[in-house]
Amino acid sequence: MSARDEIFSNIRRSLGVRADDAARSAIVRNRIDQARAGIRPKRGEGDIPQRLATFKSQAESVSATVAIVESAAKVPQEIARFLRDQNLPATLRMGEDNRLTSLPWDGTQLALSRGASKGDDLNAVSHAEAGVAETGTLVIVSGPHNPSTLNFLPDNHIVVLKAAGVVATYEDALAAIRKAYGKGEMPRTVNMITGPSRSADIEQKLLLGAHGPRRLHIIIVRN
Amino acid sequence: MSVQSTSPQFKQNAHHALHDMQLQKALGNVRQNFIERRAVAAANLPEFEALRDQACDLRDHVLAHIDLYLEAYEKKVLAAGGHVHFARTSEEACQIIVDLAKARGAKSVTKGKSMVSEEIGLNAALERNGMAAIETDLGEYIIQLRGEAPSHIIAPAVHLNQEDVEAEFRRVHTHLPADRNLEEPETLLAEARAILRSKFLASDIGVTGANFLVAETGTSIIVTNEGNGDLTQLLPKVHVVVASIEKLIPTLEDASAMLRVLARSATGQDMSVYTTLSTGPRRPDDVDGPEEYHVVLVDNGRSNMLGTQFQDMLRCIRCGACMNHCPVYHAVGGHAYGWVYPGPMGAVLTPSLIGVDKAGHLPNASTFCGRCESVCPVHIPLPKLMRHWREREFERHLAPASVRYGLGIWAYFAKRPRLYRLTSSLAMRLLALAGKSKGHFRWLPLAGGWTDYRDMPAPQGSTFQAQWKKQGGDR
Numbered sequence: 001m002s003a004r005d006e007i008f009s010n011i012r013r014s015l016g017v018r019a020d021d022a023a024r025s026a027i028v029r030n031r032i033d034q035a036r037a038g039i040r041p042k043r044g045e046g047d048i049p050q051r052l053a054t055f056k057s058q059a060e061s062v063s064a065t066v067a068i069v070e071s072a073a074k075v076p077q078e079i080a081r082f083l084r085d086q087n088l089p090a091t092l093r094m095g096e097d098n099r100l101t102s103l104p105w106d107g108t109q110l111a112l113s114r115g116a117s118k119g120d121d122l123n124a125v126s127h128a129e130a131g132v133a134e135t136g137t138l139v140i141v142s143g144p145h146n147p148s149t150l151n152f153l154p155d156n157h158i159v160v161l162k163a164a165g166v167v168a169t170y171e172d173a174l175a176a177i178r179k180a181y182g183k184g185e186m187p188r189t190v191n192m193i194t195g196p197s198r199s200a201d202i203e204q205k206l207l208l209g210a211h212g213p214r215r216l217h218i219i220i221v222r223n
Numbered sequence: 224m225s226v227q228s229t230s231p232q233f234k235q236n237a238h239h240a241l242h243d244m245q246l247q248k249a250l251g252n253v254r255q256n257f258i259e260r261r262a263v264a265a266a267n268l269p270e271f272e273a274l275r276d277q278a279c280d281l282r283d284h285v286l287a288h289i290d291l292y293l294e295a296y297e298k299k300v301l302a303a304g305g306h307v308h309f310a311r312t313s314e315e316a317c318q319i320i321v322d323l324a325k326a327r328g329a330k331s332v333t334k335g336k337s338m339v340s341e342e343i344g345l346n347a348a349l350e351r352n353g354m355a356a357i358e359t360d361l362g363e364y365i366i367q368l369r370g371e372a373p374s375h376i377i378a379p380a381v382h383l384n385q386e387d388v389e390a391e392f393r394r395v396h397t398h399l400p401a402d403r404n405l406e407e408p409e410t411l412l413a414e415a416r417a418i419l420r421s422k423f424l425a426s427d428i429g430v431t432g433a434n435f436l437v438a439e440t441g442t443s444i445i446v447t448n449e450g451n452g453d454l455t456q457l458l459p460k461v462h463v464v465v466a467s468i469e470k471l472i473p474t475l476e477d478a479s480a481m482l483r484v485l486a487r488s489a490t491g492q493d494m495s496v497y498t499t500l501s502t503g504p505r506r507p508d509d510v511d512g513p514e515e516y517h518v519v520l521v522d523n524g525r526s527n528m529l530g531t532q533f534q535d536m537l538r539c540i541r542c543g544a545c546m547n548h549c550p551v552y553h554a555v556g557g558h559a560y561g562w563v564y565p566g567p568m569g570a571v572l573t574p575s576l577i578g579v580d581k582a583g584h585l586p587n588a589s590t591f592c593g594r595c596e597s598v599c600p601v602h603i604p605l606p607k608l609m610r611h612w613r614e615r616e617f618e619r620h621l622a623p624a625s626v627r628y629g630l631g632i633w634a635y636f637a638k639r640p641r642l643y644r645l646t647s648s649l650a651m652r653l654l655a656l657a658g659k660s661k662g663h664f665r666w667l668p669l670a671g672g673w674t675d676y677r678d679m680p681a682p683q684g685s686t687f688q689a690q691w692k693k694q695g696g697d698r
Binding site: 001006007008010013014015017026027028032038040043062095115117119135143144147152153156169170171174178184185186187189190192194195196198199200201203204205207209210211 | 252255270274277287288289290292295299311315324361365378380381384385391396407411412419420424438450452457458474477478480482490491496498499500501503505508510511520524528529530531
């Protein structure tokens, strides 16, 4: 008997169930098909301004910085300001996301580059699909538009997010992905990011910048 | 070959631990930080208790249908272009991963933090086959350098102090200037970050565990704070997920539900920094990510726990709250437990996985205060399960003769209440008389286990039962 078959037959013997029990199969199928949400915390709820405020305070409580700009056209200036204020070099790497590449970068002195990171980029920008108010969590989807390496290898990660993309709960954000990709289908990677990288492995002291970015700057576009 | 156990020597291990001043200093951090942080996180979420109940029900539902969820999950992983391997034992699991790595000419395997990889002894297996296994979680990296096992399931180096880490880095990182400053935690972290960054980029295979496996989508989920798990799975050509079979959950909604209790129970964070959902290998238009995605599902004794009184233990989501709140863990640390899983969850799980004959001491190392159960996000009745192990140990005549005789004598009296009351009140009076002058005993016959370590106070007045009766207490 193969390892697989033996494990399944062991499980079924222990549980006292049969493989051909149609009622059990229906329970599991329905549970997956319906994908009902359970208890959802109230704290992320509210209209867009309320969700924005919750998102901002939650993200800041985990050491991210948050800027709100009126329009997408203001994003390049905000990134330039952030890098300048932090005394960081005026370089920036991004993927092929049109929401980023089409911005008016000419007004800045930033040296732009495109594509995945190989580990030698100091600064990168990604566009998030959603922000989750309940914990200030960003949801970023992998692909050529926003390569996952940009989320982890650069020292400074900047993430752009539309105000309308700020939702109350994880369920809302994941349901949007399900809608975009189809039921049961997923992008290769969904990164849910809550603050910059950290470790408390040395005497429980919280230190930022363990293996991922030391800084996480979130720019929310109001319109 | 899974990890060697020193669980049979729990008493000696605990004795050493209690006299290890460095360890005792480090354990102070557990007592202080974890408990307070969890309490704050729980208090800040009004729905937290209801979420725990929900998480418990959800895990019960999964375990009752685990065969079907495994099948659904497997189907989705395959459809996403991934591979699924089943392993009955530690040896099979290691062999699968070693074969995968060998076939691809791998020299270097980076690892995200994974308790099941500790359980199956993966690092040793890779190294026996000429490959370097590199732990990338900061705590795991530190203890790997020291040749130690983790002493905590989420804070593997919690038994160490900053000076220990500094000494280890100076011993191993000899290519760096000897006079460099390593006196701050920040400089230690920076050094580890720089060294591990080069390992990430040079790795052939990345192995991670999984906090959850989602049947709906064939997705594996890992939760980290450092980002090491992500660099582990993102940069090499091959990503191998190793997970035990009970990690399944039905849907993405269930993932959301479980995530809300996991970090709060573990570190007291509302959410860990990186929660990553991975489904299959690199897609055609991807510019990064692994070319191959494998899942190794490990049974290693779990299917035999289903349908028994120990099935509840399989609800566990490995948050570590039980050990964070355990007075025994606080006193002796994780290594004393002698195998992979310490604390109350280890005291229940270890006898299931390696046998009560080897790990029978562990369920006895409990004060039965019940704090573990009171903080468990999935309401595992840990004290009850430890009691079940004690009963089995007794039934199988594994308890020492002195314990068996002692219990036999006690049972004789306990079954005869009048005789019990008579004897105990006589004994009390006798003891009260003998200890009258000092008020305590430094030594008593047959009570060396007590008086070797502390004085026994002399009884005052009548027995508890007599006083209870006098106050009109109910039986």
